[in-house]
Each structure stands twice: as C-alpha cells, then as structure tokens.
Amino acid sequence: METKIAQLAGLIEDRLGFSIESVLGIGAEAVLLKGFLSGQEVVVKYRLKKNYRNEDLDRILRYERTVLEAKLLSKATLTGVSVPSVVLVYPEEGILVTSFIRGERLKEYMGTAQPENLKKIFQTIGREVGALHEANIVHGDLTTSNVILTQAGEPVIIDFGLGFFSNRDEDAGVDIHLFRRAIESTHPSLLDTAFNSFVKGYREARGKEKTTQILRKVKEIRMRGRYVRERKRSTSPDKPH
C-alpha cells in the first residue's frame, strides 16, 4: 500500500503540481491525500485500481464514479448544501480534487456527544439530506463516517462516491434506510434520539406530506430485507406440534 501511495503521489505531484502534506485515509475504494494545489488546501481522492476485479469493469467503475461524484458535488453546492467544492477532475486516472473540510468525523464525535448537541446535529443533517433529495441528489452511502463536524459544529456531508441522481422516492428511501442502519449498527443506543431528530430536519426541508411518503417507503424497504419479523406480522407464530 505504501509503495502504491508513493507512486500515486509522484503522479499527481508531477502532473497536477500538487504538494502532499499527509495521507488522510485509505478507504475501501480510494486513498485520500491532503495537501496544497495552487496554494489552496485540498483533498485528492484517488480511486484505486482493484486487482480482484476484471480490468474493463474496474476502468468503467473508476471513470464513471469519478465523473459522477464531481457532478453531484457541483449540483449540491449550487443547491446551497454545504459539501466540499470541486477543484479538479481527472477521470482517466480516477482522481478528484476537492476543498478540504477541517473537523471531526461524526462517528468519533458520537461516542462523547451530549444528547442535546446530537439532536441539533442530526436535525441539521436531516435538513441537508432533505435539500439534497429535493435536488434529486441521492448520496448512496450515508453513514456517520461520512459526516464531518466543522469546528463551528456544523455537519458537512462528504464522500458522494456512491451517489447518483434520482427523483424516485424509492432511492431517497434507501438513502435514509442506510443512514438509519448505519446508526443502528455502530451506535445502537443512540438510534432513536438521532433518527427522530434527523426526521425533524428532513421534514423542514421536504414538507410534511413528502416526508411521510418517504418514511413509508423507508419502512417498506426495511420489510423487504430478508427475515424481517414485522414482514410476517399477518401470520401468527407457529405453534409447537
């Protein structure tokens, strides 16, 4: 991995005139590097080639995801949602450069947070996600790792790497379903507080009627999962023979 990053660093330092300050993270899909481009503090996201998959499939996925992510971020910015702004796109190499957001990941913050602060944060996230959905932007990977809290305490949604454009309630519903499950699986005890506040904010952005409609969808999606007890509520549990 280190040699890979060194090669990559060479590539973008030479071609883009980027100077690297640190490796921010090695995610499942990409390496994130922090540094400076034309004096601006930026993040370089480099989608790694994956040895486990077919080369054609790999190339298609990396190219398309890079282009799409740039489009999603641009549209979100135009909509007024605070997300990192696009600085440069280089899809052939799977490279996307965005502005750097200084702060702490929500995932880490949740362990230490006061309930009142959490409510406010999740309400804001709900409002932002609502605004994204109003603009037909589906994030695709809403987790507590993908929200940065700025020093002012404002949540910024990052990593639109699995996002896409859609106006279907189904897709908005999956977005919320995934976020709910991400909270449930990493911070089970905070689920109700966090999710209720999220819904409150979402309602502010999308209105009562639409929100009810989407939440119905969220429930439907959860039921569709395999082995969900509520799904079989109509039949009584089997009695022993």
Added chain:
Amino acid sequence: MAIVLGIESTAHTFGVGIASHTGNILSNVNHTYVPKSGGIKPTEAAEHHSKVAPEILAEALKRAGLRMRDVDAVAVALGPGMGPCLRVGATLARYLALKYGKPLVPVNHSVAHLEIARLTTGLSDPVFVYVAGGNTIITTFNEGRYRVFGETLDIPLGNCLDTFAREVGLGFPGVPKVEELASRGKRYIALPYTVKGQDVSYSGILTQALQLYRSGKHSLEDICYSLVETAYSMLVEVAERALAHTGKSQLVLTGGVARSKILVEKLRRMIEDRGGVFSFVPAEYAGDNGAMIAYTGALAFVHGVTIPVEKSHIQPYWRMDEVEIPWRQK
C-alpha cells in the same frame, strides 16, 4: 464440559451433529434433498427430512460413540428458514428433549454459520461474508450481537447463481457449474453492478444475464464469466467497505458459497492489497450442517440459553441481529 447434540433442518439439508462447547466436533452427519426439477419445494424437502431423520440421528450418535443419555442438551435451528423444513427438526428436538429429559437450546441458523467459521478458521473477531442459497450478509460482532452491515436488498447470491444455472440447463447445485464455465470465459460483458451503500442487489443482474443468454449473441462461457465477475466483485467491494468502516482486519467467508474457488480468490486478493488476514470455512462446514448447530448450541447452553419445549416455536424470519451473543465479550 458440555456436549450438545444439534439438529439442522432449515432448508434442503437435514443434519445432526454432536459437539462440545470447547469446539470438539464429535460427529457431523448430513443429507441434502435435491429436487428432481425446479427449486426447493418446502413440503417435499420436509418429507425428505422426515424420512432420513432417524437414520441420520442414529449415525451421528454412532460416529460420536455416544448414546442420548451422554449428551447434556439438544440444540435445534429454529430459524431462519422454510416453515415445513424447520418443523421437522423442531419436532425431533422437542421429542428428544422430552423423552430423555434434556434441556432444549434454540439456535439461530445464521449465527451458527458464523460461529463454526470462527471455530474452524481460528479468527476471533472477523468481518464475515456469509453467502449461501438463502443468505447474502456482511456482518460483524458489535455491542453484544452480530450486526448486519450489508445484505442483499432482494435475492441472495447463491439463489441468483443457482437460478441462472437452472434456467440455462446447468442443473443444481449451480455455483460450481457456473464457475467452471466462467473460468473459460474471456470477454467481459457489462452487467448491472448494483451496490447501494453497503447493500447489494442481485435481481437485475440475474434478469440481464438471462436476457443475454436468450439473445443467443454471446457464448455461455462469457456470460458466466461476466455474471460471476460482476456479482462477486460487488460482494468483495462491500466486504472491503465493512473492513474500512469497522477498522477490523480479519475477514472470513462462510456459508454454502464458501466452497466457491473464484470468490475465495477475489477476497484473498482484496485482503492482500489492503493488508489483513483472510480465511474461509472448510467445505465440510460450509453448507448447512448439524455440527454448527451443535457447537453454537453448546456455546449458548453453557451461557444459560435454553427454551421450554412449549415455547420452542419455529422462527422462519429470525434475523441474526435479534440474537444476544452472551459467549462473546461486549
């Protein structure tokens, strides 16, 4: 030391195993129902289970060199699975518990796939890729339970490949046959690659692969190659996401599809690139089996998990994340 007899009958396999809570597998005897045509018909599978049950039970005891009075408890997979099939195992377990005065231990079939994998691979706290005919789940232990990080939003991977194999006339079980053809495929044909967050979807890819086959424009080898390549890559990607999200470094493949050579190879490559340890459950414990129920039942039993016979309802929709895991540290 607790010795537990475990009964598996959730789907097409009827099995009885005997194991200790320390991980000693004393016997593991299984028999799988193979439909003459089409998919599993639950009532026919159940009929099969009733027929083979007495023989399988006797054989499991014989191989372990034990009699019913030597076991400390009877464990049974109460779910998830097909109602008629589950009922056969549950009925036998209740009968044995009552006749021999043994405690009855409820076991979640999915949890058993995870525990037998932890035992046989020696990896203590992995992210699991659990893939079988009826399940496609990425899971890991957190705060007292196995939490589902990702799963299929529609059909399971095993089901997708089995159905494809059946529809194109390759027969059952489909996975090895599709893989064999895939290994001879050369050209990649793009198929719907559907990863939503940490979840996957396999219904679109199945439909599209069948359409490609029916169009007659592509060789079956190329279609199998593209199908396997796309379907497995989706799963590997989600597994990698789960590792990144949880910060864990161990990865384990379990369930019937753990016998897949191509999936094993892909997961191994991913772990090699990312750094970490990968292992998979041995073939004998990959598919549904009695030993995994016995072993998981033994773990549960020594931690005080039992169920009165009159409350031992089968649970066809019993999710793994509903089960408390008292034998692991929170």
